[in-house]
Amino acid sequence: MIDRLADAGIPIDRCCRVLGVARQHYYRVKRKPLTQSELRRQWLTALIREVHVTSRGTYGYRRVHAELTMAMGEPPRV
Incomplete structure (x- = not known):
């Protein structure tokens, strides 16, 4: 969801804040390899x-x- 919003031009910091997700957690999950x-x-x-x-x-x-x-x-x- 955050990636889609970021693609639409909304800053990731704002997306995380509105959705209640810690920015660090977003980046940690994004770097994790797929199962x-x-x-x-x-x-x-x-x-x-x-x-x-x-x-x-x-x-x-x-x-x-x-x-x-x-x-x-x-x-x-x-």
Whole structure:
């Protein structure tokens, strides 16, 4: 959220103050490397968006799931 606000031109100090987050904590979390589950979540989000755009926004979650598991060979999560 803070990154989005900062991209919009709002200073990070002000964002942290308004949201009640310590500036030091924001930078500590920002420097922390992503975990494997976070990387997988980002990768799957990109795949889901790709399927959704390819279908011109007509696929729902069932069709997107079928597309990921059957057509793209992505194994279902256990």
